[in-house]
Amino acid sequence: MAERRAQRVKAEEELPVYLARPGTADQVPRQKRGGLFCSVEDAFDSKTIDFDALSVGQRGSRIPRTVKREAGQGERRSPAGAENPAGNDTQKVQICSSGGKETLQNLEDEKSDRLLIKGGRIVNDDQSFHADIYMEDGLIKQIGDNLIVPGGVKTIEANGKMVIPGGIDIHTHFQMPYRGTTTVDDFAQGSKAALAGGTTMIVDHVIPEPGSSLLEAYDQWRQWADEKACCDYSLHVDVTHWDDSVKQELDNLIKEKGVNSFQVYMAYKDYYQMSNSELYEVFTFLAERGGIAQIHAENGEIIAKEQGRMLQMGITGPEGHVLSRPEELEAEAVFRAVTIASQTNCPLYVTRVMSKSAADIISQARKKGNVVFGEPITASLGTDGTHYWSKNWAKAASFVTSPPLSPDPTTPDYLNTLLASGDLSVTGSAHCTFSVAQKAIGKDDFTQIPEGVNGVEERMVLIWDKAVTTGKMDENVFVAVTSTNAAKILNLYPRKGRIAVGSDADLVIWDTDAVRTITAKTHNSAAEYNVFEGMELRGAPLLVICQGKIVLEDGNLHATSGVGRFIPCSPFPDFAYKRIKARKQLAVLRAVPRGMYDGPVSEFSMSRGGTPSASARTSPTKQPVRNLHQSGFSLAGPPTPEDVPIRPPGRRIVVPPGGRSNITSLS
């Protein structure tokens, strides 16, 4: 074995330093404590994602894999790791002593972009393993054991703690203008709060006023965010009206501006709301261009009626908000959106799943094979709508958001379960905070209360506490719902949402044991109320690395305004469109070739109410018919005299990947 090691070291010396130890990307299972779950040797050999493929210049390093692994393990077991510059044997002793707190080791004082996380347990959405991570220039350069790294590297000893990809908050409304005021959290404040909670990327919604240009609004948001954002960001664009010029702008946004997701509204009557026909057209358009259709699902027409009724009955407080928006209206709209999306063969993304019934509709649709994603938000996962009846107006008003939090107190638990089971796919926060004074615009009329709750900071912690510590999901699913799935939908995977060589250096070291109480006094948002006030949550980010820099350590935030980059998203994300494309090929409709009908034709007038014409009883040749009774409705029944393929071949018989979805409708 010593011989082999010697050979390997020699080989490494011949390579440039970044390509040293070819194949270091292979993770090596580190024997931690053994027992039932101890790593099995070579267990990952045929299953592992090929990190080599993700990084350039390390091809061809795969042949000596098993050899290397044995070597690596041998190294770990042998007390003398002499060739290792970091000398991790001494630190290994510290693992036991440091007991939960990581030590930062600056080998040199020079501020550098080079970071090494040692001894962490890397958690991706598909597997967890022990390895060190080396980052440079904001990218992950190497993953493996005993990395050979240049000098001047800041080393972080993770002591076996989880290292997860930084969270992606796929739904925020920072700095959102609302009737002349703006949400209190701008991009600086908001993204700071995000980083404090372990979220290293946010996706904000651009909301153009109905009638105004989408591109202008997009540029405006870009400008705000570029100035202030402390972390990477991307943008959704909301489509608030529909005509040909909007089509062109959408085209432009998809092709040149890096936007691949567009939200439409089924609520806010006479303002943002779109009719069913418009939705159909928007969805058709997006399906052609490879965009994701996001939907704010509530039946705006009925809400308008219910609001009128509430106000008439004299209910003006925040409880009127939830009473006028019952969860059935949310479920109804989700159902309608799913139907239209299925007709147009467009991937659907339901923002803000707030109620059980809406979530049920989504999971049913997924079972039927529809391409639909559901996004519960921090608030719906963490709290419920009973607070709308609070005697404290300001408190009750701070919970106002649309769709409202469900008054059913079992909702958060239910949504967490569906999130764990995969029926709901991603989580956002819909962070959109207003101060009490702003909320008070609606003090005499709940319909005027600006809508939005906080949640960007609490999102990761809350899901950890509600879903992972309760045993609903494991750490891998946690990574999937907080980060990976979002990256996949936005087509940013594996750049974001994964710890792999070549990915962005957005990492979080997660402390599973920390306990924190959420309160408005300590949170990073500018709002006076926190909807999770007083909740005690387990789990917290210990260290947050964004763009390869440490932004949170020991509870201190070092966020820099304006460093956030815009990350363009490309259309046709595989995660959604692989299935869509396959279906498109299936869904070709064909006409039945028939002879011309040459019998008599009744007269008719398009102006209704004319005189009925005599019904000429001349029937064309009667044909022998299919005896339905005998065939027992089976397609394989006795061949009918008219040997027509009852269904055009290639259709309706093929089973789509998702199950029994109606192929007729996949178009």
Next chain:
Amino acid sequence: MEDGVIKQIGENLIVPGGVKTIDAHGRMLMPGGIDVHTRFQMPDRGMTAADDFYQGTKAALAGGTTMIIDHVVPEPGVSLMSAFEQWREWADGKSCCDYSLHVDITEWHKGIQEEMETLVKDHGVNSFLVYLAYKDIFQLTDAQVYEVFSVIRDLGAIAQVHAENGDIVAEEQRRILEQGITGPEGHVLSHPEEVEAEAVNRAVTVANQTNCPLYVTKVMSKSAADVIAQARKKGTVVYGEPITASLGTDGSHYWSKNWAKAAAYVTSPPLSPDPATPDYLNSLLSCGDLQVTGSAHCPFNTAQRAVGKDDFTLIPEGVNGTEERMSIIWDKCVVTGKMDENQFVAVTSTNAAKIFNLYPRKGRIAVGSDADLVLWDPDVTKIISAKSHNSTVEYNIFEGLEVRGGPLVVISQGKIVLEEGTLHATEGSGRFVARKPFPDYVYKRIKARSRLAELRGVPRGLYDGPVCEVSVTPKTMTPVSSAKTSPAKQPNQPVRNLHQSGFSLSGAQIDDNVPRRNTQRIVAPPGGRANITSLG
């Protein structure tokens, strides 16, 4: 029976002389069928459905149906009253059996509301149909449907709905025509069953919001039936009406090479191309998730259909079924063991009579009930064919179907109208049967719920903190510096610890003293876990 009313029931009855006696030989005697959905003599773009009231009711009687309820379809712009009078005139002149009328709401404004009130109070109409389909002709918006349902609830009537998403159908029709598909298969391709299910779901939601009983006409697909079944499990007051066609045949015929045959199946919502649909709907009918059966009998002959020979959207819609209804249900459900003879009576007659407030005058054999009876022969076998049917059209969509079970003797209004295969129907003998509002079968639950669904505001002190200024022109905004003077932020307010309380309402909470609408949300409604908040 005497004077068209059942006078005595029992053994060894003492009857006056001169009585005609029918020996039933132990066969089943059941209440005459009620076909809740017919469209005889319906005008469509200058044409009229091939069967008028005479022809149609004759066919009904031949099939063992002794009462029909027809739909009045006023053209948009025509008053409900004049359309109603028109239909009365047609039916009184020609109908051979008792009839009643539904009125369709094809547009919505204040005048319609008043007319509905008159119809309910003075003219014996207690059911109104709204359309979610037929964009730009009959279709109403969600907001209008909400208003109609509210009015209907106040009047104590039944809201019927033609459930299809007209917007999507219109888009799909355009797309399919663009692809060059002009034959009848385009009809079913442009009316996919999801669109039907979506509309049913929407109608259920609106009905729930308005606390209005809902009746879904023409349940044609599995998914629509599923939505109804689910809604019933949630406690919604909703009834589903499959029709003879959806129970007896499927939509594979739309692909027939014979244009005239394919066109004969055109109806909306279309027959489902899934051949398992009839069986599924029969099962739901048997288990009570669907309650009543109609026929939606509205046949057009081939020449009339041919109006749409180059464009399927112009084909007049409607299929036959009033004559075949009872026999097909018997054959598909009773013979196969899905339901028993009592349930058969319920779905073909009694439930309809209950929903539309005709019970026990119709739908039951009891002293005082109308003498509308059928002597049913479960053993007779018959092959349905256009050659022998009583309708005037050239095609019968059940052509060649062999059914077991048929009426042997039919008695309508105390007179024998079918005996040994011969029909003695008298044109014009049918009476209009007026129906009263607030049928118990439907409204008992609705009434209980409306008492519960009272909403209350939270009594609070006035908010007296600062209020942000609002400009109505949002484009020119100077972001108001977020005044972080939180007035109502009472320090150290004890907060609800959600984590510890485990989301239980019974935990100690600061808002425990708030009357959380104490009559509400805790009481379980009769139908199950319906969300009481929404019963308004």
